[in-house]
Amino acid sequence: MVPAASAEMPAIDAAAAGFVAGDRRTIEAQVNPEEKANVDAPRLGANTETEAGEAGVAAPEGMAVTSSAPALMASGFVAAPGKAKAEVLGTPRLLYGGAELSFGRAEASDLFALLSTSPEGFSTQSIIDTLWPGDAARGGRLLESAVRQLNQVMRQASGLAVEVKFVVKTRQRRHLAAAHFDVDYWRFEKAFIGAGSAGQESARLTALQEMLALYQGPLLAGRDALWVVPLRQAAQRRAVDAAERLAELVRGGEPDRALDVLRLAVERIDPHSEMLWCQLMAIQGGLGRQLAVRRSFGLLKERLAEIDAAPSPQARQIYERFVR
Known part of the structure; x- marks a missing residue:
């Protein structure tokens, strides 16, 4: 049916339907200065103390955060x-x-x-x-x-x-x-x-x-x-x-806008969609954001573990293409 x-x-409403970026705060990740430049800004406003915030992805339902993340859209x-x-x-x-x-x-x-x-x-x-x-x-x-x-x-x-x-x-x-x-x-x-x-x-x-x-x-x-x-x-x-x-x-x-879309999707729509995570990593990797790719892949593994699954060989291939 x-x-x-x-x-x-x-x-x-056209204005309300537009993408509204969250805070563009610098992520204080424990990495060297070269790697810091590769981290996506947390456009959803996720708290920087969480791994999700550091990766630029708001925590999916059930994942604790210190502060609430405003909706992307x-x-x-x-x-x-x-x-x-x-x-x-x-x-x-x-x-x-x-x-x-x-x-x-x-x-x-x-x-x-x-x-x-x-x-x-x-x-x-x-x-x-x-x-x-x-x-x-x-x-x-x-x-x-x-x-x-x-x-x-x-x-x-x-x-x-x-x-x-x-x-x-x-x-x-x-x-x-x-x-x-x-x-x-x-x-x-x-x-x-x-x-x-x-x-x-x-x-x-x-x-x-x-x-x-x-x-x-x-x-x-x-x-x-x-x-x-x-x-x-x-x-x-x-x-x-x-x-x-x-x-x-x-x-x-507008690659950053594309990242916004995909962050929204893995937060609000389907945190277990490997297709969305792979697309997210591919864009992050194309922008040279290796640390963001690494952390997105880590979150993908966590989300799939929730349903007793693991990243496919194709997902690992995308990850390894950008992270050596």
């Missing part, structure tokens, strides 16, 4: 006027007019989570089979209860008339009304399509940058339902691909 992108989504997701803002890339949140909304019943929260993954929605039977499998009669009652509560919560928040429906049915498919909801995942999917179909490089850059700005974490983070897993994995793969493609597009003219 791969959701389609919405046909009408406003553009992301803040989300540029600003909901269209009059619409509820649904954030599902990362910890799910639903906001209206700046106030966070919540559902009193689990079925309403579950239904909203599912409908947020596709602007076209799903058939009644598909919803029941996904959220309440094996119990069609009870599932039907739960669905109607969830729809009522979702409509009620949104109606109270927006002050719209009782006749307004926020969950609607079109061609036998239940879906969130696009007139009332702005969902970051819908924009992410639209940008993914745009990145693949754009004829001009500037349009591809914009779409890829938008994808990375929107990807603030795993899809529906914290939810462990089986139906979420393939969608979450697909979104992560697309975000990794966006980082790889964007870094490749800009590395010729």
Whole structure:
């Protein structure tokens, strides 16, 4: 089940989607003066007392740091006027007019989570089979209860008339009304399509940058339902691909910007992606930053060890090409 992108989504805030470099403090590594010149500045603002900070990579989740690292790219997701803002890339949140909304019943929260993954929605039977499998009669009652509560919560928040429906049915498919909801995942999917179909490089850059700005974490983070897993994995793969493609597009003219992209990717998107780490080391090595390559390779080994893996021969080859 791969959701389609919405046909009408406003553009992301261009300024917020831009890359914001962190501190460019000098790293006080315990190396000789010649090697100091080869260390990348910690553009994510990671604390210099950590190995991650010294390598110019913010510590991935679970790795202790002395001070918090500011995000390389803040989300540029600003909901269209009059619409509820649904954030599902990362910890799910639903906001209206700046106030966070919540559902009193689990079925309403579950239904909203599912409908947020596709602007076209799903058939009644598909919803029941996904959220309440094996119990069609009870599932039907739960669905109607969830729809009522979702409509009620949104109606109270927006002050719209009782006749307004926020969950609607079109061609036998239940879906969130696009007139009332702005969902970051819908924009992410639209940008993914745009990145693949754009004829001009500037349009591809914009779409890829938008994808990375929107990807603030795993899809529906914290939810462990089986139906979420393939969608979450697909979104992560697309975000990794966006980082790889964007870094490749800009590395010729702006290598430091390419490094920023890849640091973001191994921090926020997939710390276990050997492909991203190899691309990071290749650019660092091409810039003559041998110490940065050495430390990136060390971090790669640490991250892979977390999943009982080790660097491939290809990764070691890239490392050894630049570090003698």
